Amino acid sequence: MGVCWGPVVRVLVLQAAWALGGGQVRYSVPEEAKAGTVVGRLAQDLGLEAGEPEARRLRLVAQGRRASVEVSGASGALVVSSRLDREELCGKSAPCALRLEVLVERPLRVFHVELEVTDINDNAPLFPAARKNLSLAEFTTLPGSRFPLEGASDADVGANAQLSYTLSPSEYFTLDVKSSDENRKSLFLVLAKSLDRETMAEHRLVLTAIDGGRPSLTGTMELVISVLDVNDNAPQFNQSVYKVLLPEDTLEGTLVSRVRATDADLGIYGEVIYEIDSVLPPSASDVFSIDTNSGEIRLTGALDFETVTFYDLHVKAKDKGSPPLSGHCSVELEVLDVNDNAPEVWVTSLSVPVPEDAAVGTVVALLSVSDRDSGANGRVRCAVWPAAPFGLVATFAGSYSLVLREALDRERVSEYEVEVRAEDGGAPALRASRGVRVPVSDVNDNAPAFAQAVYTVLARENNAAGAELARLWARDPDEAGNGRVSYSVAEGVGGGAVAGGGWRAASSYVSVDAESGRLWALQPLDYEEVQVLQFEVRAVDAGEPPLCGNATVQLFVVDENDNAPALLPAAGGGPGGGGRGLGGVVAKIRAVDADSGYNAWLRYELWEPRGKGPFRVGLYSGEVSTARALEEADGPRQRLVIVVRDHGEPARSATATLSVSLVEGAEAALAAGGAAAAAAAAAATNVWLVVAICAVSSLFLLAVVLYGASRWAPRAAVLSGPGPATLVCASEVGSWSYSQRQSRSLCVAEGAGKSDLMVFSPNFPPPPGPAAKETQPEAPALVDTVSAPPLCRLSPLPPSCGPGRPAPGVVMEGDSWVFRVFSPHGVMSPFLFSYWRNYESREGNTEFSSVFV
CATH class of the missing domain: 2.60.40.60 (Cadherins)
Incomplete structure (x- = not known):
């Protein structure tokens, strides 16, 4: 193997130098070093100069076995000549040191060289056998049982020979390693759980030995464990916990879960049946059912998230052994909320x-x-x-x-x-x-309110005491006592002027029922005594505090024809001076009627003689005049019977007898002179009468103005100036109202007779011909203006009204028709209303205005 020996040689040289000091050289070389590897500079370490090693024949002395190192003759270095195997040279001995002798001639000297061969990890652990078989009975071998195993060996020494052991993963077996001394370890195979042949009939495990070299080397041995069968297996579920999510509106019969358990035993010992062992909460035991053979759990009741949100079912599976063995699992059901509850x-x-x-x-x-x-x-x-x-x-x-x-x-x-x-x-x-x-x-927050601010009531005179005149009603929208209204005539407010001057309180004429608002007369009314009563009716509720409202009642007494015409004395004392000519006025019959309107409108008729007498009487003037020229056959004296009738229903009349004496011209002149003297005397008397009347009228007018200012000062002006409409009245004789457009000044005059005055603005030129002569000269009682054509356009026409002729009493003043009708008490004549009503029903857009005194 290739090894960098430079650092090693330097170390060995230092050791050799140290060893020379003691007369010995020591070197170290790893085993398996390649041939030619320099172990050390032996000549140099021995103190030889260059060239001396070859000259002095530096060499090793053989020690009975082939050395694996030699001395290079040229350089005098100690080099590896063949494979060094520490295990072969020293076995398990450690350290492995080779003792060499080096000879130098000229002079001959012997040097001792010690060469240590260091171990490398070139040997893997080795088990005694590659496979080991074990046989264990299921369930008879109890968990925790220990079975010894033979460990591995490693030819290396030191750390390279230090072994550790691992066992392939197994739920049934574990490995227990115990160290008996520094170099020996005892191995045991330990049974972790009972064996089940039905689950696994054979277990194959691998035991691995690992030395301490770097890199480490390993050795393995296969363990084959055969399980001997007995009937000792309980059913086992494929999972211990089943988790299920179901909405609360799941229908009955729905499959909740399917559990599965297996039993490795054979025959009836391997047949499994299922049952629900317990349910939490206990009240839900009838909500679920399980199929004993298939393990299917189904819903048999309704789920309700608001009652139970979680169910825990413990399911048991048991075999048919005797006694039966069983296994258990849990089914955890979480109920999911659905929106099934309204707020x-x-x-x-x-x-x-x-x-x-x-x-x-x-x-x-x-x-x-x-x-x-x-x-x-x-x-x-x-x-x-x-x-x-x-x-x-x-x-x-x-x-x-x-x-x-x-x-x-x-x-x-x-x-x-x-x-x-x-x-x-x-x-x-x-x-x-x-x-x-x-x-x-309710709270008392509404005062009683009358339907009208002003009530106009018409009452016929001579009505019986206690007669109902009208019903007043005030609305109070509150309830109970707050809306219970009582009525009364306001004390000290209102009344009416009586004939002959003076004022009389309304409470002496009328009363109002406190509960019903019925207005009734306390006594018969006399038009000739009082024509108009004006008073206030008060409505008070029963709240706390009480609230009240007022209404003004204007009671007009309607005249009845209860007075017959009364004849007045003649203005002069002598006969007229008409002579025998045609149309000469002989006398004038004067009569008055205490009634008003039609009832006071008089007409004169010649009752006797009937036929073609020489005299006639004016129908409305009462003037007796000649109808033709007088003749001798007419006789010296004529007796005329004149009937004066009013227009009432039924009509009342009075009879006047007039004696007319026919005289010659001289007697007539004397009669005329006497009449003139009488007239002068009467004129002087009338001057004082006019002065007295004017004084009384002035005082009365002043009283009326002062009273009106104090009585009606807070209200809209009635006597003059524009103002809102305050009175509407409807009756069988027509309609009248205070005008919203214009009004006129009120004139009052004293005298025996009064007249109603209406002014019509004509919409065509006035008819030709003179104005009516029979218009009474009395002072007007009222002035007002309406837009209407002349009265003669009305239908039916007034008496003596024909084509091209104005009605009686109609005269042209300026650009208006003026109609005066005699009325002794200053109240609008009823016949005027009848004609006005006929006109109004045809035109439909006429405004009629009146002011009463």
């Missing part, structure tokens, strides 16, 4: 009813939400529907508060059906909901 919502606390004035953030209910599933299947999201006025606030895991998000109004919604919806995170997701009924309790 559950519980109301743990509910605070109802909720007051409608509850603050935002008030907790209405406490809820608990859970899902028996796990993981994402058990994560629950919650929401409330409808989204308002409630919301959910999470307090901690699985708990929520139902809180108020918006203000409540019981009058708008008195009860809420709230649905709390829960949804888990499974796929598909499962949902659940819980309804929560949240009633809202």
